[in-house]
Amino acid sequence: MNALIELDDIEVHFKVKNRRSVTPATLRAVDGVSLAVERSQCLGVVGESGCGKSTLAGVLVGLTTPTAGQVRYDGQDIGPRRSKELRRRIQMVFQDPVASLNPRRRVRSVLAELIDCHGLVPDTGMASALNSLMEMVNLPTRVLDARPRELSGGQRQRVAIARALAVQPDVLVADEAVSALDVSAQATVVNLLADLRADLGLTIVFISHDLGIIRTLCDRVAVMYAGRVAEEGPADAIFATPRHPYTRALLKAAPDLRRRAAEPRVPALEGEPSGALDLITGCPFQPRCPEAEAICSAAPPPYVQHGSHRTACVHASDQLGPVPG
């Protein structure tokens, strides 16, 4: 396997002050996550709020220091204190372009500063570099002279993507990058990301709560629950034959334009994710799991591997067919 980015048993624990006790409690935002992303692959990370997916994005770009575990880039261990060159290679697109773009600066100056800072283009080539950057994200060149608030939501997010692309990265980490957009603008940005991956060979880690977009964009999917990866595998397998009860519930709960009244009138899943402060000894999903048994609360379930599809559920091995491919 030729993994470009590897996360090895990443743990991010935060100490939180608690009024009820003297010793601070431990918030397990990410709790033992291992993932590998190959070059030019798009990995989707899906999960509900508080599952640790955004913390994971922070670890990938070096904004968050993991309390344990290793991040490897192209086989090399990279710590949180990264070289400028490494920082350039892994870029992030945030959810809210209004918050991530300086409102007082025109798009041109934002982008030019970055290119300049990394010395990527000689001064004489700057204008054409900026123009081709705009072309890459399907924006007219007049956007270069606009300020963020003069642009629509979809345009702003494309500027945010241009900001990330300006430094010619290898990896793009998109954290809920289309969640704040209207449907039609969302489609434009999703298609843009798909094109960039095909044209530039960009590696993308796409973090979202929206299963439909993950389905459209990603070739591998990791489903996270309470700081852990519940299930990970090829997108086709995750969507066609989900093995973890949480993945199945998530797919059932997601509203679907085409699914009709035949569905049962009971919610796919009761309850809400337990807080990351609660100490869970067994499977983190066990309190909500419709299939939970005594064994589930004893110890965290190990991964059941099935081809390149792994599932952290003791029941996952019951339903294994032949390994596909």
Add this chain to the structure above:
Amino acid sequence: MTGTEAVIEIANLSIAAGQGGVTLVDDVSLHVDAGECLGIVGESGSGKSLTLRSVLGLLPPALHQTRGTMRFQRENEGLHSVGPRELRGRGVSMIFQEPMSSLNPTMRIGDLVAAGQRARGMSRRAAAGQALRLLAEVGVPHPEQRARAWPHQLSGGLRQRVMIAMALSVEPTLLLCDEPTTALDTTVQDQILTLVERLRIERGLALIFVSHDLSVISRIANRTAVMYAGRVIEQGPTHALVDNPRHPYTRALIESMPQLHGPPTRLRTISGSPPTAGRLPAGCRFAPRCPLAADACHEADPPLLSIGPHRSTACFRQTALNAGEQP
């Protein structure tokens, strides 16, 4: 088509900013029957939330209703002309998107739910008892305990359930829902949608459900109105509308949505962006972005016309759309 069973009829509603200012909602007519859920779907700025808020007179201070009448069904009285003040707490309740900012943080859950009936003169004890029953009805676990909790101690899903209990406490016949599940997680959204649907069936509630997400609307609404740039551009039974959209905008909206099932497909995009209020194009508001637009579309704004039982569309080119002409 609106039989005697209509709970509310809104006719020719227009909303503008300031005196003689920009029109934000233009000539919207809607009705909802008893036990029916009407969905209103549209992108941000389409006027869907303003339309909903105007029913209870909850428009922001800078905006006001310039036209329109409202008729509401009261028991044994038939449809009567009413103003928003006569509806607030008297037959119509509303739930909002962000339950935390809609719940008074200085009141306990039980008192919040009891407040409506206390204001109507119910005794403290009876109102508290009713609050417990309502909390149980909307699926709050351990209602006796939770009634003593503060809003900040509850999760987002429970807060939304509390808001629904508050809305139900005044025995409404119409419940207005303004994106009540948008801020919630997928599995919690599913729980709230199931609850709202159960209440509609069990209590015979009429609902108006506003959302930007057509897949949420298709799950909850019997009938759907699609809004674009301040106008209703298509209306019809939800499933018929999703399967066979009769307006190019509705069709584009459906094709730009990612699908959960089947092989992944490239999403359709709509060129351009919605017009800003005050700078509307001449003729049909969607014409500049419409792949089917003809000369007539740039000259006059097509009226919303009936095209079959319970279906209407505002498009001159809907026969072309219907003939399967691919944009």
